Amino acid sequence: MTLQRGERILSYATGAIALLFAIVAQILISVGKTTKSSRSGHELVVALLVVFAVALLVFARKSKRAGVIFCNMFLLLILGIANGAVFLFSGGYLMIRALRLQRYGDATFAGSSKIARERAKARKEGRDASAITAATLSDAPATEAPRKAPAPSARYTPKKQRPRRK
Secondary structure (H helix, E strand, C coil): CECCHHHHHHHHHHHHHHHHHHHHHHHHHHHCCCCHHHHHHHHHHHHHHHHHHHHHHHHHHHCEHHHHHHHHHHHHHHHHHHHCHHHHHHHHHHHHHHHHHHHHCCCCHHHHHHHHHHHHHHHHHCCCCCCCCCCCCCCCCCCCCCCCCCCCCCCCCCCCCCCCCC
């Protein structure tokens, strides 16, 4: 569930965009003629932008997908839908890939579609479809031996069934 190279580059780019938004907002606040009470509210927004932009860059550096998604979505909340559209697309893209990776074992659209088709075919034939993953569809032959049943435990004695009364 870590970020791949392209996803990491996308995360760095969105973090840089968030820092750019914070710098521009701070310049506009310092140049603009605002009252003292409204200036403090705007400075709080700029501070939140900086905090979440830095957090996004840190999570991207550590390759933490969930942290990057969280920061993207929170930046979207701070900036609103019009200004934060880039964060919506970035976080949504990473979220979709995380769901595909969790469900199918492959984050690519082609790979997950192939696995979904194989699972549908298995369900139609009456086989267990949940066992089909990206690893089972690979070209490499399976080298695992079938599992043996566990040995009976000396600590656990199953209950004996009582004879039925007539």
